[in-house]
Amino acid sequence: MFKYVARRLLAAIPTLFGVACIVFLMVHMLPGDPARVIAGPMATEADVAQIRESLGLTKPIGEQFLTFMGNLLHLDLGISARTSQPVLSEVWARLPYTFELALVAITLATIIGISAGVLAATHHNSLTDYLASALSLFGVSMPVYWLGLMLIVIFAINLHMFPAAGADQPISFALPGLTLALYATGLIARMTRSSMLEVLKQDYVQTARAKGLSERVVVYSHALRNTLLPVITIVGLQFGTLLGGAVLTESVFGWPGIGRLLVDSIFARDYPLVQGIVLTFSTMFIFVNLAVDVLYAYVDPRIRFD
Amino acid sequence: MLTSTQESASTSSERTAREESQLAEVWRRLRRHRAAMLGLAVLVLFAVLATIVQFVSPYDPLKQVLKDALLEPSLTHPFGTDYLGRDILTRMLYGSRYSLSIGFGAVAIGLAIGVPVGSISGYYGGWVDLIVQRFVDILLSFPGILLALSLVATLGVGIENVVLSVGISSMPNFIRLTRASTLSIREMAYVEAARCLGASNPRIIFVHVLRNALAPVIVQATLSLGSAILLAAGLGFLGLGVQPPTPEWGTMLGEGKDYIFASPNMITFPGLAVFLAVLAFNLLGDGLRDALDPRLHRR
Numbered sequence: 351m352f353k354y355v356a357r358r359l360l361a362a363i364p365t366l367f368g369v370a371c372i373v374f375l376m377v378h379m380l381p382g383d384p385a386r387v388i389a390g391p392m393a394t395e396a397d398v399a400q401i402r403e404s405l406g407l408t409k410p411i412g413e414q415f416l417t418f419m420g421n422l423l424h425l426d427l428g429i430s431a432r433t434s435q436p437v438l439s440e441v442w443a444r445l446p447y448t449f450e451l452a453l454v455a456i457t458l459a460t461i462i463g464i465s466a467g468v469l470a471a472t473h474h475n476s477l478t479d480y481l482a483s484a485l486s487l488f489g490v491s492m493p494v495y496w497l498g499l500m501l502i503v504i505f506a507i508n509l510h511m512f513p514a515a516g517a518d519q520p521i522s523f524a525l526p527g528l529t530l531a532l533y534a535t536g537l538i539a540r541m542t543r544s545s546m547l548e549v550l551k552q553d554y555v556q557t558a559r560a561k562g563l564s565e566r567v568v569v570y571s572h573a574l575r576n577t578l579l580p581v582i583t584i585v586g587l588q589f590g591t592l593l594g595g596a597v598l599t600e601s602v603f604g605w606p607g608i609g610r611l612l613v614d615s616i617f618a619r620d621y622p623l624v625q626g627i628v629l630t631f632s633t634m635f636i637f638v639n640l641a642v643d644v645l646y647a648y649v650d651p652r653i654r655f656d
Numbered sequence: 657m658l659t660s661t662q663e664s665a666s667t668s669s670e671r672t673a674r675e676e677s678q679l680a681e682v683w684r685r686l687r688r689h690r691a692a693m694l695g696l697a698v699l700v701l702f703a704v705l706a707t708i709v710q711f712v713s714p715y716d717p718l719k720q721v722l723k724d725a726l727l728e729p730s731l732t733h734p735f736g737t738d739y740l741g742r743d744i745l746t747r748m749l750y751g752s753r754y755s756l757s758i759g760f761g762a763v764a765i766g767l768a769i770g771v772p773v774g775s776i777s778g779y780y781g782g783w784v785d786l787i788v789q790r791f792v793d794i795l796l797s798f799p800g801i802l803l804a805l806s807l808v809a810t811l812g813v814g815i816e817n818v819v820l821s822v823g824i825s826s827m828p829n830f831i832r833l834t835r836a837s838t839l840s841i842r843e844m845a846y847v848e849a850a851r852c853l854g855a856s857n858p859r860i861i862f863v864h865v866l867r868n869a870l871a872p873v874i875v876q877a878t879l880s881l882g883s884a885i886l887l888a889a890g891l892g893f894l895g896l897g898v899q900p901p902t903p904e905w906g907t908m909l910g911e912g913k914d915y916i917f918a919s920p921n922m923i924t925f926p927g928l929a930v931f932l933a934v935l936a937f938n939l940l941g942d943g944l945r946d947a948l949d950p951r952l953h954r955r
Contacts, residue, residue, distance in 0.1 A: 492934075496930060499923045
C-alpha cells in the first residue's frame, strides 16, 4: 500500500512540472510585452520599465524560468500586481470558499445522483427510469451559468426564498450549491444506474433472491455495495472537476472564491495572480485524482497495489 | 491487361457500393432512434433559422433603438427587447450562426490535431507514445473550463481565439480515444495482412487503422460539439469570449446578467438556446453511438 502511494506520488511530479511549465509559458508567450500589458495604455515609459524590472523580465528567459521554478519549490508564487500582496496569501484567503462550495455540491450530487440511479435501475424501463435518465441528460446539457441565473430569477427575485448573492450565511450555499451540483448529479446517476443494472445480473444476486431475501435487502445490502465501487471514481473525479467548474458558478453568484478571483485577475491583467490560481487549481485537481485512485485501490481488494 | 483493369474497376465499384450500403444501414438505424431524430431536427431548425433570419426578421441584430429598451414579449417582439432596444429573438437567431460555427470550428481543430496524434501515438508506441501521453496528462490536469480560460487569457479575447482555445481543450479526448482504438486495431489480422503486402506505416495508419477507428470518433465529435458550444458560451458569459455587440449566446447572457432584476428575458432565451443546442448534440451523439454499433444493446 505504502509503495503504491509513493509510486503514484512520484508519477505526479512530471505532470506537476509540465503544468508549471505551461503556466510559465502562458505569461511569457503573451503577444507583446507583458509589462506594458500590465501597466495599461496610460502608463509612461518609466512605469513600464519599472514593472519590467520588478517582474524580472529584463533577465534572460532561462534564468527567469529557473527563478520561477525555484520559487515554486518554496511555495513562493510571486506578488500580486494589483494588491502587492503575496499571491499565496491572496489564494489562501479565498480558497476555503471554493472548497466549501465544491464540498456542498458534491455531497448534494452524490446523494441525489446515487438515489436516482438506484431507483432507475430497480425500476428498469419504468417512468421512474425515464425520469432519472432525463435528469442525467439535462444535467450534462445544462449551461451552469444559465441554470444559476434562472434559479436567481425564480427563487431569489420572484419567490424571495434564498439570497441571490453573497456567502455570509449557511442558506447562501443553497442556490450556488445546487447549480454546481447538477452536472455531477447527472453523471453520478447515469453511472449508478448502469453499474446497478450490471450488478443485478450477477449470480450472487440471484443466490440472494433464491434464498428468499426480500428485494429490499438484496438491493440495498448485497447489490449496492458493489454498485458503488465504480461510482466512487466518478464522485472523486467530479469533485476535482467541480473545483474548476466553480469558476462559472462563482461568477454568477458573486461567490468570493478563487474562481471569481481568477476571472477578476484576468480582467485586471494581474498575471502573477492568474498564474498562482491556475497552478492551485491544477495541483488540487491532480492530488484529488490521485487520492481517488488510492481510495479505489483500497476499497476494491481486486486491484493489486503493485 | 484489359481483364486486370476491369477487375480493379469492379472491385472498387463493389467497395463503394458496400460503403454506401453501410452508410444507409447506419442511417436506417439512426432514423428509428426517436431521441436522436429529435436532436437532429432541433439542429436543422437552428441552422435553417440562422440562414433565413436576415430575410425574415425586420430587425437589425446590432442597431440600438433606445426608446424600445427592455420591452416585455409582445407580437412585435416575441421574446422582448434587450437593454439597447434590440430584438432578442433576432439576436438569438443570429447568435446560432456564431455559436454553431464556433462549435464546428473548435471540434474541427480538436479532430485535426487529436486524431492523427492519437493514432500515431497508439500505432508506434514506445517513446512517442510516452511523450504524447504525458502531454495529454498535463492538458487534462486543467479541470473543466480552466484550460480554455487560461488560453484565452493568454491569447486575448475574440472569436478566433475562442475557437482555438476551445478546440485545444477538446483535443485531449480525441487523442485518448483514437489511441485506444488504434491499440486494439493494430493487432488485427488485416493490419498484419496490409503490412505483408508492403503497405507503409503511414498508409496503414491513415487508410486501414483510421477507417476502422472512425465510429467512436464520430460519436465523440458529436458530443464534443455540444460541450464546445457550452464552453464557448461560458467564456462569452464571463466576458472572455466573443465580445459585445456580437450576438453570441454566451455573450448575450453575460450582458443580460446585469439586467437580471429589470428583465429576465435577456437571460432566459439565449440560455435556452444554448441548452437546446447542447441537448440536441447529446441526443444525436447517443443515437449515433447506438446506430454505429449494432452489437451494443440498449439497456
